[in-house]
Amino acid sequence: xxxxxxxxxxxxxxxxxxxxxxxxxxxxxxxxxxxxxxxxxxxxxxxxxxxxxxxxxxxxxxxxxxxxxxxxxxxxxxxxxxxxxxxxxxxxxxxxxxxxxxxxxxxxxxxxxxxxxxxxxxxxxxxxxxxxxxxxxxxxxxxxxxxxxxxxxxxxxxxxxxxxxxxxxxxxxxxxxxxxxxxxxxxxxxxxxxxxxxxxxxxxxxxxxxxxxxxxxxxxxxxxxxxxxxxxxxxxxxxxxxxxxxxxxxxxxxxxxxxxxxxxxxxxxxxxxxxxxxxxxxxxxxxxxxxxxxxxxxxxxxxxxxxxxxxxxxxxxxxxxxxxxxxxxxxxxxxxxxxxxxxxxxxxxxxxxxxxxxxxxxxxxxxxxxxxxxxxxxxxxxxxxxxxxxxxxxxxxxxxxxxxxxxxxxxxxxxxxxxxxxxxxxxxxxxxxxxxxxxxxxxxxxxxxxxxxxxxxxxxxxxx
RNA sequence: GGCCCCAUCGUCUAGCGGUUAGGAUCCAUGGUUUUCAUCCAUGUUACCGGAGUUCGAGUCUCCGUGGGGUCACCA
Numbered sequence: 001x002x003x004x005x006x007x008x009x010x011x012x013x014x015x016x017x018x019x020x021x022x023x024x025x026x027x028x029x030x031x032x033x034x035x036x037x038x039x040x041x042x043x044x045x046x047x048x049x050x051x052x053x054x055x056x057x058x059x060x061x062x063x064x065x066x067x068x069x070x071x072x073x074x075x076x077x078x079x080x081x082x083x084x085x086x087x088x089x090x091x092x093x094x095x096x097x098x099x100x101x102x103x104x105x106x107x108x109x110x111x112x113x114x115x116x117x118x119x120x121x122x123x124x125x126x127x128x129x130x131x132x133x134x135x136x137x138x139x140x141x142x143x144x145x146x147x148x149x150x151x152x153x154x155x156x157x158x159x160x161x162x163x164x165x166x167x168x169x170x171x172x173x174x175x176x177x178x179x180x181x182x183x184x185x186x187x188x189x190x191x192x193x194x195x196x197x198x199x200x201x202x203x204x205x206x207x208x209x210x211x212x213x214x215x216x217x218x219x220x221x222x223x224x225x226x227x228x229x230x231x232x233x234x235x236x237x238x239x240x241x242x243x244x245x246x247x248x249x250x251x252x253x254x255x256x257x258x259x260x261x262x263x264x265x266x267x268x269x270x271x272x273x274x275x276x277x278x279x280x281x282x283x284x285x286x287x288x289x290x291x292x293x294x295x296x297x298x299x300x301x302x303x304x305x306x307x308x309x310x311x312x313x314x315x316x317x318x319x320x321x322x323x324x325x326x327x328x329x330x331x332x333x334x335x336x337x338x339x340x341x342x343x344x345x346x347x348x349x350x351x352x353x354x355x356x357x358x359x360x361x362x363x364x365x366x367x368x369x370x371x372x373x374x375x376x377x378x379x380x381x382x383x384x385x386x387x388x389x390x391x392x393x394x395x396x397x398x399x400x401x402x403x404x405x406x407x408x409x410x411x412x413x414x415x416x417x418x419x420x421x422x423x424x425x426x427x428x429x430x431x432x433x434x435x436x437x438x439x440x441x442x443x444x445x446x447x448x449x450x451x452x453x454x455x456x457x458x459x460x461x462x463x464x
Numbered sequence: 465g466g467c468c469c470c471a472u473c474g475u476c477u478a479g480c481g482g483u484u485a486g487g488a489u490c491c492a493u494g495g496u497u498u499u500c501a502u503c504c505a506u507g508u509u510a511c512c513g514g515a516g517u518u519c520g521a522g523u524c525u526c527c528g529u530g531g532g533g534u535c536a537c538c539a
Contacts, residue, residue, distance in 0.1 A: 011539045046538055103537070110536095119466050119535065140537055158469065167467060167535085175537040182539050205468065206534045229470075229532085236531065264476090267488090271477055274487040293470095293477085296532060300475045303489050313502075346502045376499095409498080420498030428499060436500035 004036035004196045008069075009186070011043040012055040015247040018299070019201065019231045019239060021061065022265040026228060027199045028067045029266070029287040039193060040069035044077045045185055061248040065258040066280075074193065076185050083180040086188055086218060087141055087173060095217040096173060098139035099126040121169040138176035143184070143213060145170050151209040156226040157292045158202070163209045171210055183207055187214035195223045199289055202227035226289040229296040231268055236298055243299065255327065255350030257315070260308040267303070269293045277310065309349040317341040327355040331362075336446045339402070343442035361443055364455055365433025373463050376429040384423055385430065385460050388412050389453050399449050402441035409440065430459035 008024035010016065016024075031038035040062070044050045062069070090096035099122075101109075110120040127144065146165035155161050173184035180188075186207070190198060205227045215222045233243040245251055251261050263278050270293065272278075272286045312320070320341055321332045331337050340358060348354030391408050392399070399405060413420055424440060431443055431452065444452045 009539090013539075043539060049538070106537085114465090117465065121535080155469095161468075163468070169535095172537055177537080179537085181537070186539090201533095202469070203533055204539095207539090227469085232532080234475075238532080267476060269476095274478065276476090276488050295470050297477090298475060300489080303476060306489060309502090344501095347500070349501095413498090422498090424498035434500090438500085440498070 001034050002196070004031055004034045005039070005194050006031045006036065006197050006199060007039040007041050007190070007193065007195055009041040009043050009189075009200075010058055011046065011049070012051055012058060013046075013049045014051075014054050015057040015249065016061040017239070017246040018248060018251075018261075018265060019246075021065065021248050021261075022231065022268060023199060023201055023228055024062075024067060025065075025262060025265055026226075026270070026287070026289060026292070027197075028069075029283050030197060030199065030289050032284040033287050036196070037070045038068075039071060039074065041074040041189060041193070042076065043182065043186070044075060045179055045182065047077070047179070050077075057247075057249065064249065064252055065262060074189065076189065079185075079189070080179070082192070083174075083185055083188055084178070087180065087184075090143065090173075090217055091141065093217075094144075096141050096143045097126060097129070097170075098133070099142045099170075099172075100129075100133045100137045100139045101126065102137055122171070124170055127170060140172045140176050141174040142170040143173045143217060145210075145213045151212055153208060153212060153222070153225060155205075155208075156197075156224055156290050157229070158205070158227055158294060161205070161208070163206075165209075168209050168213060173214070183210040184214055187211040187220070188218070190223060191215065191218070191220035197224045197226065197289070199226040199228060202229050226292060228289075228292055229269060229294060232296050232298050234298055234300055236296075239299060252326075255348075255352035255354070256304065256308050257311045257323070257351070260304065260311045263307050263311075264304040268297045268299075277307075305349045312348060312351065312354060313346050315345070317345075320345065324351060324355060324358070327351050329355045329358050331358065339442060339446050343438035343446065347438065357437065360432045360434055360437055361446055364451075364458070365431075368429060368433050368459065368462060372429050372433075372435050376425040376435065377463055378422075378426075380422075381426045382460050382463075384412070384416065384418070385426055385456050387416065388423060388427070389456055392449055392453055395449075400445065402439070402445045405444040405452075406441045427456070430456045 006027040008020075008027050010020055028038045030036075042055065059073075087096065091098075106122070109123060113120045122142070126142070133139065145168045149165045150162045151165055151168065152160065152162040171183060172181055174180045190211075208225055208227070212222060214220075231239055233239050239246055245254060248261075252258075259280070262280070262283070266278060266283050266287070267276065270287065270291060272291075278286070315323070317338050321337055324331065331340060334340065340361065344354060344357040344361070347357050388408070391412055395408055397404065399408070409420070409423060412423055425435065427440055428437060429435060431440075431447065437443070447455070
């Protein structure tokens with residue numbers, strides 16, 4: 001297998017959103033799949049829009065999901081002299097030229113073209129200019145794009161793409177302040193970094209012919225391109241901030257496990273037969289960008305939630321306890337840790353919900369919801385609970401495990417000739433202050449006899 | 465608007481000329497359970513429309529429709 005070099009190249013203008021994370025994941029997986037290299041490059045040539053916080057947020061998101069990049073992060077803002085060298089070369093070769101058109105002139109031209117219902121484009125007026133340049137205008141540098149013919153390339157996702165050369169105008173590769181522009185630096189860096197495969201969103205499809213112009217002008221080898229279809233919202237429209245969590249780190253705050261998020265994202269646009277659950281190792285082993293879907297997919301929370309619940313359920317307790325620390329639950333050293341987690345991990349779709357479940361057990365209820373108590377407490381309830389306390393206090397054997405407590409409940413229902421329902425719900429409300437939650441036997445085993453009795457007694461006092 | 469891309473259950477998807485169109489999620493029902501959840505079983509729901517090619521089309525071609533992307537001295 002050929003070792004690939006892939007990259008993720010965000011611009012630090014905002015947080016990392018899930019669409020970006022998915023393309024990064026695809027790139028990362030493909031590199032790992034081939035035993036190749038995955039790199040991170042920051043596209044920060046637009047000095048005005050860069051932000052330090054955005055950069056940190058992106059790095060942080062990568063850390064959280066556990067995607068590692070090799071080598072140093074490449075910052076384009078630190079490579080300006082390299083780009084200048086290539087621009088000078090193109091100028092010298094006559095493959096690029098200075099254009100003295102001012103912004104205002106350009107705007108006017110575009111307005112005229114739009115009025116004539118033409119596609120706004122640069123008219124090439126300085127392409128072969130040999131006269132005296134106008135005074136007071138700092139020129140931009142434009143690259144000579146083919147005036148006719150087709151620019152063709154094979155996209156690993158979309159197939160054969162051909163775009164008329166006339167659709168690509170002599171685009172600007174360096175602004176009047178000398179800073180090179182996106183399509184130029186992307187091509188230069190992708191080539192210089194030895195990229196074999198470029199996986200990116202299909203909103204970049206139209207940049208590809210432009211970048212190919214640069215590759216050809218500079219004599220670089222053209223990499224394989226994969227343009228991944230977008231992720232839309234539930235309505236099939238472009239994902240925006242209004243669609244809730246789009247910031248990757250927001251998912252952490254909401255209680256999602258990174259493995260669930262990654263599993264969710266990898267299945268958006270990619271599949272392997274009927275398989276739904278993929279460990280990272282399986283993803284790496286099976287992923288191939290050539291299997292990527294052509295069509296856009298809609299973002300839907302249900303599947304993510306289901307996956308998250310799955311990963312929570314199947315996570316070893318020791319690891320779960322560590323993860324839970326971020327959600328205010330500190331039970332790593334708790335002597336009933338295993339019992340606590342076994343009793344609750346199937347009841348939370350998110351870590352936030354799981355933390356709530358655990359809090360319910362660990363902290364005695366401060367008050368009792370009136371609706372719950374009305375439902376759970378009948379006339380004979382107080383007496384039943386008191387009998388139960390009495391049984392607990394006089395139980396001849398030590399009470400440790402859930403089965404021990406189960407035996408006590410068993411004895412109670414037998415002695416009093418009642419159903420489990422008579423004791424179960426009142427007991428639950430007494431211990432948790434809630435109608436739902438973990439199994440009674442487990443809860444009591446976690447609390448211990450003393451705390452169990454204390455909570456029941458408190459409840460019987462509070463409730464008339 | 466020009467150019468480009470896309471189109472299977474509500475959603476994520478399998479399918480790669482011959483299938484009772486499969487799986488997952490969601491939803492509903494039943495079972496298990498002292499509650500809830502888990503788990504198990506069952507069920508409802510899809511090939512955008514129209515031509516063509518072919519013995520045969522969800523699969524190939526064309527047209528239409530719908531959706532998306534893109535047209536910066538942003539990335």
